[in-house]
Amino acid sequence: MEKRVYTSCTLDCPDGCGIIAHVRDGRVVKLEGHPDHEFTRGYLCGKTYDYPQRIYSPERVVDPLRRSNGRTDGAWQRVSWDEALDLVAGKIRHFVETLGPLSIMHYQRTGSWGATKILGRRLWNLLGGVTTASGSLCSGAARAGQTLDFGTRSGHDPLDLLNSRAIFLWGRNPIATNLHVVPLLKEVRRRGDHVVLVDPVQSESAGLATRHVRPRVASDAHLAMAMAKVILDEGLEDRVFIERYTHGFAEYRRFLDTATIAELSRSCAVSEREIRELARLYATTKPSAISTCGRRMKMRARSMRCICPPESSNGYFPSISFGLMLTASSA
Numbered sequence: 125m126e127k128r129v130y131t132s133c134t135l136d137c138p139d140g141c142g143i144i145a146h147v148r149d150g151r152v153v154k155l156e157g158h159p160d161h162e163f164t165r166g167y168l169c170g171k172t173y174d175y176p177q178r179i180y181s182p183e184r185v186v187d188p189l190r191r192s193n194g195r196t197d198g199a200w201q202r203v204s205w206d207e208a209l210d211l212v213a214g215k216i217r218h219f220v221e222t223l224g225p226l227s228i229m230h231y232q233r234t235g236s237w238g239a240t241k242i243l244g245r246r247l248w249n250l251l252g253g254v255t256t257a258s259g260s261l262c263s264g265a266a267r268a269g270q271t272l273d274f275g276t277r278s279g280h281d282p283l284d285l286l287n288s289r290a291i292f293l294w295g296r297n298p299i300a301t302n303l304h305v306v307p308l309l310k311e312v313r314r315r316g317d318h319v320v321l322v323d324p325v326q327s328e329s330a331g332l333a334t335r336h337v338r339p340r341v342a343s344d345a346h347l348a349m350a351m352a353k354v355i356l357d358e359g360l361e362d363r364v365f366i367e368r369y370t371h372g373f374a375e376y377r378r379f380l381d382t383a384t385i386a387e388l389s390r391s392c393a394v395s396e397r398e399i400r401e402l403a404r405l406y407a408t409t410k411p412s413a414i415s416t417c418g419r420r421m422k423m424r425a426r427s428m429r430c431i432c433p434p435e436s437s438n439g440y441f442p443s444i445s446f447g448l449m450l451t452a453s454s455a
């Protein structure tokens with residue numbers, strides 16, 4: 125007999141699709157999108173429709189493997205779970221007894237967001253606590269940059285993008301990485317509003333944009349600085365917002381003055397004319413939004429701070445339907 129199980133996707137993806145799993149005799153036979161999920165609206169991406177084949181594939185590794193010679197150049201050899209658990213437990217015991225639990229480092233990131241992963245933390249806590257990393261290898265730098273400027277990070281509901289009249293997709297490729305934002309962007313375009321893609325790459329998402337700006341790789345901080353300079357030079361900023369809600373504006377202004385628009389334009393390979401147009405579009409189209417990504421980019425903390433200085437906002441930053449969305453998860 126088949127039953128329907130309501131669940132959600134565990135893959136490392138900001139969409140978090142709602143799923144109906146069809147289970148027959150204890151096996152998942154089909155996955156489909158949950159139609160009532162407000163954001164993902166009943167459809168999944170291709171890899172998740174195929175997930176049952178992956179789970180039950182005879183090629184899937186389901187047993188522990190050990191190097192036959194104990195070194196990295198040895199052949200993999202299947203071992204029993206008891207053997208693997210004894211081996212790992214023995215090593216943990218050895219380090220706890222000889223150097224203490226803090227000599228063990230536990231590093232865990234996403235890959236899968238399955239809730240059972242959290243049980244690992246319980247184990248390490250019961251052991252007396254081990255060394256862990258702060259931040260992440262992925263978006264940690266961008267998040268640290270945001271925390272420095274805003275103190276805390278809180279993201280928008282992705283559906284809030286629909287309230288924006290100019291969306292800057294800054295270093296993002298939602299067709300590949302945030303599929304369910306695509307209908308929202310199409311809706312914004314259908315209304316006649318703006319979707320600007322800032323990306324050196326001619327990605328699949330270029331077709332979603334009303335305008336594609338292609339700065340030199342790793343120079344987007346300079347593009348953002350130049351736009352901020354234009355906003356301030358032309359008096360397009362919200363002075364009330366700056367005076368009420370920001371600190372260090374004079375220092376920020378001095379920082380911007382370390383380079384001219386012409387220099388920044390040369391550095392990012394975007395013409396001065398285009399920089400001025402982008403700055404005016406961003407500052408005068410209200411509400412506007414920047415949707416960006418913090419993943420694995422060189423100098424991302426610095427560039428994030430340039431992309432999203434509240435001082436250069438058009439004054440809608442604290443309100444809904446405007447501002448910066450780092451990911452749909454938590455930023």
Ligand code: SF4
Nearest residue numbers: 133137140141169172
């Ligand atoms: S888009 Fe794909 S990977 Fe992302 S949450 Fe949905 S089904 Fe999972």
